[in-house]
Amino acid sequence: MGDIRQSLLPRDVLSAAKELLYHLDIYICNLVQSGRQPPQVDSKTLELVEEFILHAPKDRNTPARRMSALQELQLLEIMCSCFQEQSRDTVRQLMFSALFNLQGNQADESRMALLGKLVSMAIAVGRVPILECAATWLQRTHRVYCVRLAQVLVDDYCSMVPGSVPTLQNIHSASPRFCCQFITAVTTLYDLTSEELTPPLELLQMIVSWIQDDPRLVLITFLNTPLSGSQPISSLDVTPLGGLVRWCIKAPLVYRKDKKQALMNGSEESEPEAGPLFSALHLSVLQVFMLLPNILNEKGLYGRLALLQMESLAALTSDLSRLLDQADKHTHTSSADTHALSQLALDRLAQALQVAMASGALLCSREDLRAICSRLPHNNLLQLVLSGPVMYYNNIHTPPLAFSPHAAHSPIASHPTLPTHPTIPTHPTIPTHPTLPTHPAHTPHTPLATHPSSHPQYSAQPFMTGMPFPFRPSH
């Protein structure tokens, strides 16, 4: 395809770009038809894209060709219809990759800029094929760039043009895959470490309403990905769950600060309150966890794939402990208020840990949890979760049944016997108490010892490895 360069050079920028897109389309169609596996766009072609579409300088001597804003808009329109008209997914996908896969060169900057504009436009005019391609791009690209794309979209739709949020709102019905990846990118972007990294309220509201409408939305990428274990390194998480959990847990401490600042600035805006939104979001996240056991079982992944990473939770707990310290130090208003918000954060942490563990999204022992939570202040629920449920059932009405998850029509279908966790083979089945060495008097109450044969299936279930824990909540 390199031979067409000569014919492109004399043309003006727009028609050259048009021409190249046209040839690219034909080239990729042929490529797919030839059946070569995997279809690979050659480097010559990629160079042509950089020269005539992204307008990266070919070498230092030739000056970069530039497009006017109007020409650029026209080019974007052409690209939009080009993707819209191409009926074959493979061709479309290869084309998108040829244009926007990062090559680690100078052209990447203009590539990102053009991508941002194209996706933004696709959202505005509802070009589903482009959103689908972008969703794939968000799965394969380094998270740093994914976050940049998300930033562009948030700026375009939440900051720049007031009232354009509803347009963005539509993406969840146009392309749920893109929507899911967008949420993941946004939760990665806004990690609540600073004011800039706090999601705008409109965005938060939108995400909450998406997930409330359809909790499975956040699992779309996960459900559609074969999970061969070939996730590109440093790509986004396969679900936004980790990011959402982080939001909900940190929110009571972070948003409180914001509010106080707003009050001091005297700007009394009638914005919706963040509190109820996060409360709803947190519930939705827990409900998504509850969907997981069935899905994981169907995929044969129960106990083998951790959707929440221990490391990121460890980072979260240490973040949280730092925030709590700060809250204690900088508290100017009532300390009761601060205390309540701290407890809310800890309650949510405890709930997320417990439910994630019970649903197989988090693969670790209570012992591991105690380790990462050791520096956190006292919270009744957290202690209950860290110690696990009491194991005698004689005072509960019926013999233990496996927990019946969401599925309404097979509530008794118990989880299959859970093997050990091959992904974390090191964690001990019978926990020792490394973090709490001061209570040797308690003989470990091990389920394996008490119910060795009658309920073998419980032995490996993480939350069943209960034991007497000295700091049980004082009800």
Added chain:
Amino acid sequence: MSAQKDCEFLVKRARELVSDDPCAAKAWLITARTLYPTDFNIQYEMYIIERNAQRTASAGRLLYDMFINFTDQPIVWREISVITAALRSDSQDKHAQFLRGLFETLPGRVQCEMLLKATEQCFNTLEKAEMLLLLLKRFPESVVQHGVNLGETLLEAEASENVETPVNCFRKLFVCDVLPLVINNMDMRLPASLMQKYMLKAAEFYIGYVTRGPSPDVQIQGSQEGGTLKSPTVSRGSQRYVIDGLSEKSSMVAEPWERLLDILGVVGARCEWQGDKGQRSYVDMLQRVKELCRYLPGLEGDTRSRCCSQVVICAALVLFRSAFLYVSAVQPALFQGVNALSSGPWILVEDLSSVYSDVELERGAVKHAHKKRKLADGREKTMSSDDEEGLGKGRGRHILVNKTDMPIWSETLESFRTARESWDLLHSHDGLESEFKKICATWKTDSWLWFRIFLTDMIIFQGQYRKALSSLHQMAAVQQPQPGQQSPSGQASLEHHRALIQQASCHYALGEYRMACEKLLDVVGGLVPPSQEPTKAPEDQGRVKTKSRKGNDLRLLPCTSKAVLPFCLQLMLACFKLRAFTDNRDDLSLGHVVVLLQHDWPQGEMLFLKAVDKICQQGSFQYENFFNYVTNIDMLEEFAYLRTPEGGRIQLELLPNQGMLIKHHTVTRGITKGVKEDFRLAMERQVSRCGENLLSVLHRFCINEKIIIIQSLP
């Protein structure tokens, strides 16, 4: 430090949060459930939150979980009984609707189990039946197992609870809900006898339902219109009706006759009845069984009895339906749900529109008819009683009715005819008659007032006046107005009038004129004469005018003052007419005739001239009430003329006690002159009375002269 304490702690936290932050409360409970999946209270609390927020789907799922995992919990059962109660009720309140929606979210298998278990725990027959019915309706396969049992339970309950009427809650459930399920289920084989038993149960219910009387608590208001008899003006369509034990909505039965026909169709098909499979209409049905009847004598054994049953059931249903349609037009106030606005009650009486025609002609006609009838009867069979002489079985009789007063006249007469035909069919054969009588005995049709009204009208139509009279007497005894009743002048007296007029008409037809007038004058005493004479409508557009039928026809007369008073006058005229024009002199009768002929003047002109002829022949005429009741100017002129030399110098004694006066004054000449003067003055005064309301004059005549009138008849 026990699991239970943990659970209590978790539930308590959720409860604290639920009002301010329901999401947080739910998050707590989800967490709690993963910690203690077997704890009932946690799940119940989750359910309660969803239920209180009226979220059908999630509440349903949680209820399902509880039903499966905590079957022994009394709380679960309490909840289920609340839901099944909502399913049975027809309450439209939001909560009941929510509970019904909740039930709908459950999988069918669970619904089925839930209903069965709820039924087991239920001890009230009606509730239990309703519950089981929910099950049968939703799960047709359960009909085979439970259908007939449920039906029999309901019929047993009906029997043991001593309910007064077939229109009761048990029968309603049986007929309207259980029976269609049972007979339409092709997996079941039911013996024909059982099917027929059920069929009759259904028929009894539907007929009872359709012919139910108005609710006693509905106030019956007298009409404001002065000219009519008091008639209920309440719109019956709006009346509420509740079967004891049922809600208002489930007490409603739409299209009862159609439902009955549906059941009959299915039962007929399943009992292998002859003829068309689908019963298209009641009228078609009668035609079919009529044809079938012809083969009946040739049939034997099972075929015969099956055929008999078919004919009797079908003909009986047609009979009761047509009789009902007839009576609901004639006596709408008897029934609830029949629109009484259309017209008040109607009375089937002898048609007297030919009363003004010539006596000789008519007398001849009647005699002639008499002879002919006797001859015909002689050929057929000897009549068992004297009153059947008159007009035999009513062949060739017509019923006249004013079409503008009764818009549905043709349907009404058609129903009357169909009902009579069905009756005749049912009595055309001993086998049929005995089966029909069995049905009547079971249903106690003797106590159905409306049906007796039909029967009475039917025997009047057949000319069996003596029987009709005894039937009317019986009815009058049943309906004797209670002294303390709330509206003595309303419904009851209307009924009373109706019966009296019909009795009078019968007596008249039997030639018992004195009895006829006695009854009539009782009625007239209670009437209020119309304040002004009705503008003459073109007389009876609806009447079929065939001269030859005179004296043979019947008429449906509206039971209103406006119609009744003229009828009474006509009937009295008819009574006196024959007597007045006999060869014997009867001035009193002739005088009454003259008074009565004023009504509808100049219809009776010919008869009046005949009376004048008779007076001329007699040469004298004595009627002391003349100046009290004769105000017709034509008549006054005629009488004034009679006294003149040109008129023939007829000696008229028309003033009260004039006879005495004349005798007294014969001694002196000139006194006759004084008499003449009196007469002239009376005439002059009378002429000034010409403008008086004639109907009030005649009404006064009836009331004041009642005794004389009656005594002047044999």
